[in-house]
Amino acid sequence: MATTPKRALKRVWSTTTRTAIKALLRDCHRKLPRDVVGVFYHAIGDHPMPHVQHLYFPIPTAVFREDLDFLQTDFRVVAYEDVHNARLGKGILPPHAAHLSFDDGYRECFTVVRPILKARGIPATFFVTAEFVGNSRLFARNLISLAVDRLHSMPAEERLALLARASLPQDPAEWKEALARLPEESLKAFLHKTGIDPEAWLAENKPFLNEEEIRSLHISGFTIGAHGLTHRKLSGLPPEEAEREIIESCAYVRDITGQKAVPFAFPHSGHGIDRKWLYDVRQRNPFVGLFFDTKGMVNDASWVVQRIWAERPQWRNAKSFAPLADIVGAACRDAVLERLHAK
Ligand SMILES: [Zn+2]
Structure with missing residues (x-):
């Protein structure tokens, strides 16, 4: 049939294009100028987590170990202090630096993540929400996941x-x-x-870290960051209320750990928060460290570290997890597209 060669050509073309795009993405994170690539998770573990597993899929430890293999091969994983100093012009990061962090302060940060990272000597930051610490309250999203389960x-x-x-x-x-x-x-x-x-x-289940575990993580060399008092999205709050969420949650972490600077990760995302206003908040409160957001690899103010959410399952297949290399590649593509769009 006349269309057969055309179809065959099309197939070869699409396969070649896909392979070429994949090859480009594989190396994209090395080519896109970026001082540090932020990667973050919430929950790691092999046990059922009904309070989170209908929100996103907790990463099994075998997948997490593969992710760390990739990070340790393709990047130099650096501590918060290194990023903080470099962003404030007081130090230089090594080429291909990456920083690892965990949001929400689930108990598994202590029981599962801490021993794995310690064995490999990998630094990380754990962002905790003040109201959840010590299990005095359950996050509304956890209630939804429990109900669905x-x-x-x-x-x-x-x-x-x-x-x-x-x-x-x-x-x-x-x-x-x-x-x-x-x-x-x-x-x-x-x-x-x-x-x-x-x-x-x-x-009964105590899903969140308590103060003792937070202190212990800090003593083990990890950084503790704040993630709001109540995990409310800051962009929807009056400015004075949003400022209170930042300052009081950072002060809470400072009081538990004794850290001089406390980084802050925006609950949900920092999208829509005026950077000039944030800058002024930091100026008024020098103990507030760098801000951490969730927009992958896009550019931002020097004191905002963007991060890639590493917890996505492969599209339409909850049982199979995309390799971190693919997730980083996709974030890189999005950053390039955003840059082109901005021009
Ligand atoms: Zn969160």
Whole structure:
């Protein structure tokens, strides 16, 4: 048929293009001028984590070890202090520097991540949210994940009746969004109806770090950062409220650890927060360290470190995790596109 050679040519062309793009991306992080590449996670572990696994997929330790192999081969993993000094013009980072960090302060930072990093001599920063430390409160997103998890494990008939009574959609794909629209008290009440008492679950499972573990991480040489008092998105708050979230959470970490400078990672993201306003907040409060955001490898102010979220499963396949090299490659592509778009 006349179209066959055309189709064959098309196939060869697309395969060649894909291979060429992959080869370009593989080395992209070395070519894109960047003093440090930030990489961050939330939860690492091989055990079930019903409070997070319907938000994103916790990274199994074998995958995490492969990620670290990649980081240690392609990058020089540096401590927060090195990044801090370099960004303030008091030091120079080695070529291909990377910095590793963990948000939200889950217990696994101490029980799973700490021993793996210590054995390899890899530095990292752990960002903790003041209200969650010591397990005095469960994050609203954890409540959503717990509810979704419980709904999946309920007998179908019971689940359908419960969803109908609560005026929630029957389609599992819509649960998360529908639950996220509920006020926290209604979410807790719904969780009770599924058979989970959120307060009892929190007391029994203790999903977050306590102050003793935070102190111990700091003594082991890791940096502790702040991640807000309440994990609210700062861009939606009045300026004085947003400033309080930054300063008081940094002061809280300073008081636990004795660190002179406390870095701050924006809860959710720092998108939409005026950098000039942030600059002034830092000037007024010199103990606030660098800010950490989540926009991959795009450029920002010198005192804002952008980071790549390393916890994405491969598209449409929850069981298979994209290698960190591919995630870094994709972040690199996005940064190049953003740069072109800005021109
Ligand atoms: Zn967070």
